[in-house]
Amino acid sequence: MVPIAYYLVLAAVLFCIGIAAFLIKRNVITIFMSIELMLNAVNLTFVAFAHMWHQVSGQIFVFFVMVVAAAEAAVGLAIIIALFRVRQTLNVDQVDLLKN
Amino acid sequence: MNPQLLWLIPILPFAGFLLNGTIGRKLPRALVATIALLFTLAPALIVVQLWLFMKSDGAPLALSVVSCPWIAVSGFSVNFAFTVDHLTLVMLGIITGVGFLIHIYSVSYMAHEEGYWRFFAYLNLFMFFMLVLVLASSFLLLFVGWEGVGLASYLLIGFYFTKDSAANAGKKAFIVNRVGDFGFLLAMFLLIAHYGSLDFNTIFASIAASPLTGGLFTAIALLLVLGATGKSAQIPLYIWLPDAMEGPTPVSALIHAATMVTAGIYMVARCHILFDHSPAALTVVACIGAATALFAATIGLVQHDIKRVLAYSTVSQLGYMFLACGVGDYSAGIFHLMTHAFFKGLLFLAAGSVIHALSGEQDMRNMGGLRKRIPITFWTMSAGVFAISGIFPFAGFYSKDEILFDTFTSPNHLHILLWLVGLVTAGLTSFYMFRLWFKTFFGTPRFDEHTAHGPTHAPDLHAAHLAAVHASKTSTLVLEAEPEPTHTAHAHGVHESPWLMTLPLVVLAILSLIGGWVGIPEALGGHDEFKHFLSPVFNAGLDIAANPQHFLMERVDAGISLLVALLGAFIAWYAYCYKPGTAAALAAKYRRLYSLVDHKFWVDEIYGRFIITPILVVSRLLLNGLVDGGIIQGSASSLAASTRGGGWLVRRIQSGNIRSYAGWLAAGAAVVIAIVLFSHHTLPH
């Protein structure tokens, strides 16, 4: 049986990759994907702990997160497409209408 | 009689004030004058009735009325309450009697002035407060009258407010009086703190029962004296009175000679029980009085403005009254107060008549030879001059003689010195009054017949007057701008005043002659009725029968003072009538001395240099510049600057870039996780 620490380390690594990508990348789709990555890192911990404690609630949470992520992906992608139509760019630094 | 009538005495003039003050602007002049006169005559009649009542057998020693509380807090209250005793009765008689005469005089004197209604409204307001002052049965109510007459005086001195000097004089009078009031107030606070009351009877009863001694009691008395020096124009606060002559002459006669300025003497006499228990304060009163009498008399010697001579003479005579109170003979002080009200009122009114005749000329160097031109004024003024100089048998002779004699026989260890000062002052008084008399009525006329034709008493006001009329026509409210019918009638040279003005002169002249006869001492064959009349107030239970052993001394004293008065008159005759150049020659010879006296010993300048200027400089530079501008505003702006600086720093974080926020978030989370992880071992369980 794989020890719980392995799952957690993997999840932490995934989460940090997600954060780093979120902070560094400028392409809005990449940023979107990095958010998904962070969510999945959390999902992984949920599942790992659920397995460890033999509790079903962690798994239920994962479903919740997946549903929210799906909804978010739908709305987010729609916004990105709308944005691209208006600005012809996916670079977030160039989308600064509200600034100044 | 019904004691409730007492309320009417002050309230009637107040009603007159309200009537003239609110709608007087729109009323014809005759009606304004009628209102003012009626509301002054009525209290005079009540006073007569009151006097008859108090004289009758079985009358109480004092008549009191009490109304609702004026100020009431737990543990302290003051009521509206009046008391009439014999002292008050004398004051009431003077105020209503002389006041009414001066009202009559003013009707004609002010006939051509702008703001007729205003003048009479203020005059009635003054009567109201003055009557409250003498009727009051507590310190606080007395203070109401005290401040109120100051207000009326302020308004009336500044009556010609377009003139800077008049506005200045009014302000000066009020502020200098405030210095005195400061003392009066502190005295009242101390009285409240120690007696819990301001009622005369309560306080005097407590003092009589268990006299307080020591510094505190003297402090109370001296603070009251400070108040009195303000109102009664004594050293060091006399400086406002000469300037107060900027007001119309009837005002000078009523307020600044006959009544208001005597309030200080009245107050000292009223509190005589308090002063009797504080010999130190009494000595101070006597010294202030004597010093003021002499000091003001010397200044009066060289003045040229006829009203200023009289003003300094008033200061000097008030000094006499102070002296009388200071040596413990309050009834002599009140006696002189009464005769002084007659003859000084008369002198001012007569001077006003002279000024009226010369259409505003006040400088005695431009007068002379008026004896034949204005005979009634001349004869009545002569009575005044003789009375104030102390010539037998005029009123001033008796009252002044009594003061001098009482000073001489007083137990005060300074009594000889005080008596000498009083005597010298008597001589000086006689000199400057006869100087005035000779310069005004004798010799050759020095005025210009042709310029003497303006209707008002303040010629330089004409421009302002016209401007005011002009403005009033265009403004929404109509001031009186009707042509004055008497204008042409007056447009000829020197003339005697109309009967409305000469009538009060004649009455007062008679009073100046016979007014002193009520106080002829037994040494001179009289019965000293005045002293007996006031004895319930001042000498309750004491035997005041004159000591026959002193008769000779008193007669000698009277003779000396009469001689001194005649000497003064003689010198004046010599210097201004017999050899008119003498005075000028003397002045040239002792130029330094003359200049010192002529500039009134530079007192105004000294006050300006050493009190007013430093206060203004300190306010401007130290308080406004350094403290307010520097420290307080500076600390405020440094607070603002540091806030702004802090804001500028923190603002850098709020860049608006979401990823930088996320970065901070991640960094913060990392820090929190690190703390949770690694402090785990250090925290105690």
Next chain:
Amino acid sequence: MNFDPIILTLIIATPLAGAILLAFIPEKEGSKTHAIGALLISLFTLLLTLHLPAHFNYHAAPRTFQFEQNLSWIPSPNIRYHLGVDGLSMWLIVLAAFLAPIGVLASWNVISTRTKLFYTLFLLQQVAMLGIFAALDLFLYYGFWELSLVPITLLIATFGRTENRRRAAIKFFLYAFIPSAILLVAILWLYNLTGTFDLPTLQALALSHHLAATPTALLLCSIAFLVAFAVKVPVFPLHGWLQDAVAEAPTAAVMVLAGKLGLYSILRFSFGIFPDQSRHVAPVLIALGAIGIVYGSLIALIKTDLKKLAAFSTLAHASFVILGIFTFTIIGLDGGVFQILNESLIGAAFFVLLGLLYERYGTYDMRDYGGLATRHPWMVTMFVITVLAAAGLPMLNGFVGEFLILSGSMQSIFAHHIFWTVLAATGVIFGASYLLWMIQRVFYGKLGVRPEEVRGWDLTAREHLELWPFAALFLLMGIASPFWMRAIDTYGAATAGKVVEIAPGWYKNTETNAYTVNNQELGRWCLDHPGGCRVSIGFHVAASKEAR
């Protein structure tokens, strides 16, 4: 129907409803709709407040409140909607409601643009003031206190006279807000200590010495309260905001700027919750009051700008109140509270008059004026009456207050009280000086520069309507002061307590059990050791009693 329980809510709700109503009425160029609306609402509020003096029970037990409404608002933390008045706040509420219609009239022509904003803010300010005077729950009170800052800041920033208005508004806000924040901390600390925001409860706890905290903590807490209020008064030397704010604020705003809110709060909350601590700091405040009187008067003496003169005059008058209330004598407290009414009325009348001058001649610089008395006889009459009331002429209201305050100060038992009384009493000289000098420079003498260029006019009917109520009140309050004092005295007597001398120089207040020492060294020691003072002197006195 008995209105008593809901009357205070009605009084506060009326201007609030009015403000909301006005905010929804569209603004038209040159229309007076909002002014008329605000006038009607404020008049109706005034009418409602008159219910209070008409039904006030003068025989109620001390430290009880009337017209109370006490509802639970938030169960946890325990915040209540608790309103009520006593002798202290009753006339203040009437006063605040009285000044509102006059403020509207004074703004009638002056505010011609953005009237909707102006009158909405004005009514909100009114809500805050009435709420402050009525609230008996600390949390509720704090809400109103903060609310009172916002409209006035906006009024200054938007309707100020010169370009300096933003700065003045920010200065005012910072000065008032920072101490308020500390006040909030102190309030929360108190809640943490006692579990209640309710003022009567806290008062009772304080009186029976059941506030379970170290004396130092209590003293610090009381100082946090005091400073927040003192800035709003302002007390010297915290008056840095006053000059600019007064100079900028429109007449209607300046009437409520200084004085009563801070002074009331000191009396209600500092004295109510911290009776002992307030007595410990009293000598300092007495000194600051006396200094403030002289300082304000002297600076007013040299100001040539009328509004700045008025600002320092306000400082001097507020300092009189501070001096009076911190004497902790009945006479001083009564006089102080009465003087709050006087100061507000006189100050308001003065600012209205200055506004009228500005409306005509467009300047506040005295050097440009002169000789106006011939042109405006009615205006000079009203000016002189106001000035005389301010200078404390007997028979007008200012005298009653100042007299009681100063004689209370002479009676007080704190160190150096005679010295401070004498210093404060010189204020009557300087006060008369700057006021009369002002009258002379504006109204007497020759016609000044501005009046020669501009043709002014005397008072109009509306202006008479603004000013005569003041003049009538000055006179009435000057000769019939017991009518007002009756209610005030119930507060003053309860707060001062009964002070008895238990040993030479040592005094005990039998109602609060506070000890006071009229001895310089011991007094200073008490200030340094606020905790030890009460206890150790209590022992000391007990010991000396036994020795006898």
